[in-house]
Structures are given as C-alpha cells and as structure tokens.
Amino acid sequence: GAVVSQHPSWVICKSGTSVKIECRSLDFQATTMFWYRQFPKQSLMLMATSNEGSKATYEQGVEKDKFLINHASLTLSTLTVTSAHPEDSSFYICSARDFNSFYEQYFGPGTRLTVT
C-alpha cells in the first residue's frame, strides 16, 4: 500500500528557533499534501493544503508567515515552524493524495514537536 513518511518523528527545540518537518510519499506521486496539527486529546485541525509547484492554501487562523510550507516535488512537502514558541508544541501530521486516486489520502506517522 501507499506509504507516507515524516521526518523527524519527534523534535525538541528551544523557543525562538525554527524547525523543519518533512513529509514524503514513498511509492506514489502526490500532487496535493495536507498538513494537520493535533493538540493532546483533541482532533486533527487542518492547517494548510500544499500543491506541488504552487503556494499553499492556509486555513483561516493559521499564520502563513509562521508555518512555511514548501511542496518542491511530487514526493516531498516541508513544513517549517519559524520562531517556535511553547504554544506551537503539538503533533503535526501530513497526508498525501495519490495523483492517480481521487479520494484516497494517506497519512504520515506524525511528528511530535516540543518547544522549550
């Protein structure tokens, strides 16, 4: 089946630094990738939709200058949390839509970010 990986699995960083999270589709091409954030014991909240070769579309209330998304190729999207603060600590999950499938989305295992 289709596999999506995320790197790193977890990261601890100091307040004020930037952190980059990678999302890769390993065995399929993904024209569209999605980034979600999940706080403890809560549901997934969609942050942005990332399309290969174009600017990401951010959901209302998500700061595009703080959460930089780059979808440089059909298999890689990156989320950079800039000037991270403790309130950015969360579980970040990406998903990728198979170019050949209209409905199927495949989720990565998530990246746990802790900002100290």
Place this chain on the structure above:
Amino acid sequence: SQQGEEDPQALSIQEGENATMNCSYKTSINNLQWYRQNSGRGLVHLILIRSNEREKHSGRLRVTLDTSKKSSSLLITASRAADTASYFCATDASGATNKLIFGTGTLLAVQP
C-alpha cells in the same frame, strides 16, 4: 467551525460487546471516512463511504451514512481490547479541494 461533532466523546465497554460511535457534519460531502488513532500515533484509515451509499461493511466494522441528517455511525462488533483507540470521522466536502475535515473524535476503551 467546520469541524464535525462526534458522540460519545468517550466510551468504555467490555470485550465482546458492540461499540457504536456517531458523527454529525455540516456541509455537503463527496464521501465520509473513518479513521483510528492509537495514543500518540498516526492515523489508520478504516473505511470510506461515498455520499450515494447508505451502508458499508468491512470485517467487524459497519458504517452507515444518512446525508439527509448529515450523520454517520460506526459500529464495531464483538470488540477486542486491541480496538482501544480514538476514532475519528472525516468528511471530504463537495468541491475541488478534497481536504478532509475531522470530527472531534471518540475515545474507545475496551476492557478485557
């Protein structure tokens, strides 16, 4: 908020019993999907039901969809301790975006 609502928020049952979770949503949809998430882990896709379908089965899972009421239910029959997880519905809204909007989730605990 676009987010769907799920109930109950949490459910504790004994092994062998059935578990039913409900999901309500707000917009027209292409399809509705159910996912499972073990604590601190990624999502596992369980089942997808299209807007023109009313019921779907997959193993011990049974999903129903009522588009007139904008609601869906997930039934897990003969539950096992390994079914303990959070369960989320997600709607793929009508339109071109194909983005998924997740419900609030139900935490299921199956006691051995």
